[in-house]
Amino acid sequence: MNEKFSALMDGELPQREIAAVVGELVTSKDQQNAWYEWHAARDALQGQYALSPEFMRQFSARLAAEPIVIAPQQWRTPFLSKKLLVPLSAAASLMFVGLAVWQFSPQALAPQNMAAAPTTLLKAAEVHPYLKMHRDGLAGAMGGEVLAQAPFEVERH
Amino acid sequence: MRMLLLGLLTFCMTTAHADVLGKVEAVKVLERASQAAERVNYSGAYIHQYGEQISNFKIVHLFEGNQSAERRESLDGPAREYIRIGSRVSMYPAAGQGVTLDRRYTSKLFPNHLPENVASLLVSYSLNKLGGDRVAGRDATLYQLDPVDRLRYPQRFWVDNETGLILKSLMLGLRQEMVQLFAFSQIHIGQEIDQKALKATNAVQSVVVNQGEGIVAAPVEASWEIKPPVKGFRLLKQTTRTLPSKNRSVIHHLYSDGVVTVSVFIEPMNKQLPLGLAHQGALYLYTRQAGSYLITCLGEVPAASVEAFANAYTPR
Amino acid sequence: MLKASERDLDQELVRRAQNGDQRAFELLVVKYQRRIARLLSRMIRDPAEIEDVTQEAFIKAYRALPAFRGESAFYTWLYRIAINTAKNYLATLGRRPVLSSEYEDEDGYTLDAVAQVADDHTPESELSNKQIVSTVNEAVDALPNDLREAITLREMDGLSYEEIAVAMECPIGTVRSRIFRAREAIAHRLRPLLQGVGKDKRW
Numbered sequence: 001m002n003e004k005f006s007a008l009m010d011g012e013l014p015q016r017e018i019a020a021v022v023g024e025l026v027t028s029k030d031q032q033n034a035w036y037e038w039h040a041a042r043d044a045l046q047g048q049y050a051l052s053p054e055f056m057r058q059f060s061a062r063l064a065a066e067p068i069v070i071a072p073q074q075w076r077t078p079f080l081s082k083k084l085l086v087p088l089s090a091a092a093s094l095m096f097v098g099l100a101v102w103q104f105s106p107q108a109l110a111p112q113n114m115a116a117a118p119t120t121l122l123k124a125a126e127v128h129p130y131l132k133m134h135r136d137g138l139a140g141a142m143g144g145e146v147l148a149q150a151p152f153e154v155e156r157h
Numbered sequence: 158m159r160m161l162l163l164g165l166l167t168f169c170m171t172t173a174h175a176d177v178l179g180k181v182e183a184v185k186v187l188e189r190a191s192q193a194a195e196r197v198n199y200s201g202a203y204i205h206q207y208g209e210q211i212s213n214f215k216i217v218h219l220f221e222g223n224q225s226a227e228r229r230e231s232l233d234g235p236a237r238e239y240i241r242i243g244s245r246v247s248m249y250p251a252a253g254q255g256v257t258l259d260r261r262y263t264s265k266l267f268p269n270h271l272p273e274n275v276a277s278l279l280v281s282y283s284l285n286k287l288g289g290d291r292v293a294g295r296d297a298t299l300y301q302l303d304p305v306d307r308l309r310y311p312q313r314f315w316v317d318n319e320t321g322l323i324l325k326s327l328m329l330g331l332r333q334e335m336v337q338l339f340a341f342s343q344i345h346i347g348q349e350i351d352q353k354a355l356k357a358t359n360a361v362q363s364v365v366v367n368q369g370e371g372i373v374a375a376p377v378e379a380s381w382e383i384k385p386p387v388k389g390f391r392l393l394k395q396t397t398r399t400l401p402s403k404n405r406s407v408i409h410h411l412y413s414d415g416v417v418t419v420s421v422f423i424e425p426m427n428k429q430l431p432l433g434l435a436h437q438g439a440l441y442l443y444t445r446q447a448g449s450y451l452i453t454c455l456g457e458v459p460a461a462s463v464e465a466f467a468n469a470y471t472p473r
Numbered sequence: 474m475l476k477a478s479e480r481d482l483d484q485e486l487v488r489r490a491q492n493g494d495q496r497a498f499e500l501l502v503v504k505y506q507r508r509i510a511r512l513l514s515r516m517i518r519d520p521a522e523i524e525d526v527t528q529e530a531f532i533k534a535y536r537a538l539p540a541f542r543g544e545s546a547f548y549t550w551l552y553r554i555a556i557n558t559a560k561n562y563l564a565t566l567g568r569r570p571v572l573s574s575e576y577e578d579e580d581g582y583t584l585d586a587v588a589q590v591a592d593d594h595t596p597e598s599e600l601s602n603k604q605i606v607s608t609v610n611e612a613v614d615a616l617p618n619d620l621r622e623a624i625t626l627r628e629m630d631g632l633s634y635e636e637i638a639v640a641m642e643c644p645i646g647t648v649r650s651r652i653f654r655a656r657e658a659i660a661h662r663l664r665p666l667l668q669g670v671g672k673d674k675r676w
Contacts, residue, residue: 011479050602
């Protein structure tokens, strides 16, 4: 049903449907033509400035010559962040602190003793060898990690 | 040539209109994508992002006679090059002495992300169609592999409408955050690829490619009773190796469900790593003592998964 | 003023454009092209220059997309870029506005350069623009009453579907359907005027 594209144009689609309908719009040449025609009609009725019919064609060509923009955006969960990550549970989790240091609390301690728990600082260098073996193992079905991290090394005989 | 302006990417598309595919149709979609990676001629560039590390690669792929060939070259960072003609591989920088690559690695680099047996994926995931989107200037359809349990993360991939080729592949964490991304930034599909495009620009050296033992369901260790840890995961590799830059030898079991990998390490007990659960982003780590041994489990899977894996091992 | 839900539409197109989809950006340009041109026509006189600077403004907006974080509506942000593009253009030509006074356009935006009416289109573009406008008007006049009323209330009076439903004493679903059918009917008449050379061309 193409009526939804008309509602989209008027800002009358429920918010939760917008992403999906826009997804259809950007992949449908017919709907894009309709988008163009409907806006031409709207602009004519509203007395907007009358651009030459060549305008969009010329603009498309100019835009195609521009480097594709990809915008930096906020990470939800920073990886290898220098900030403290929230532990999963006070008693049984390890925390990453920066890149150089691990901090942990022993598993066996009861929560009420946490404040008095001794903490031991470990080097993250202890974790990285396991991570490297995991990554280098096969790169799984994802592929590319080994290529992305020099040197190439997968298996020794 | 278009240069890509890079930054960190996040992903926030809603899943308002997920359309679950029946098994037969899901297999069709996945097989088409799997075959396209092997048979479609294409050239372009792609980015790989993991955490805050972003790398750009140039790629050329062609299928001729009865085999496929590809060349990849890094566009930033240290010079890296990878050329595969059929199953013959050469690389720069050269692999170290005695190093081999596993065939299951060499044949599974982006965009060839799907396993050969796509039906096996559907043990662990259902396939959902999320909608239309555009990648690298091409119309695509976005699918999501939704885990059947809470023991792995969802996986999204964008499939080129015209050829079925995967144009973008994204691993999501449990909170819908981006964990790892591969995406074409530009691509030309289907045209004639000049053999010259496969010529090395660096001093590549050939690498031995191990045909691999094939996937077995479960590892076998004389001193260990190993229960099947998590549904859908099968053993890809079982080795004993020296832990990099350490003097300790560990047994390494590498599992996969067709999408992600999980590693289990067994070694004599030591105090280098404290016991318990940790995470760094979507990567979880769990260590436990079993008898006089230390079991460490690690992977891009949720906490419950690494715990289940580590708990599946009991010394005899 | 933009309704909140129209902002959602713009945000979604912007988000896709920021993730590498140039077509999403083109759809925004299609939506705002004439509105921005009208804004610039108050600062620049020559129609060819108005079109050039309008294109330039959209290109500048595209390049600046990484810096747009959605704190304001996209149109507000675009508006400022367009004004600055025009000012810079005039400055490089050593032109100054003839008069200096405050103007407000229908959305309440204040212009601080004078409006110079663009009144000398070239004969060809003048003719085709006139044709488009008259075709649209004829098409609207030819609509059945309920379709004409719905599309007019929407496009010229800016009423929401809910407001139109009250005005026309019908359900919102009917409003939505009437507006859609009106658009289709008008587009049908417009199509021959807007068609590109090849069948495959967009715009």
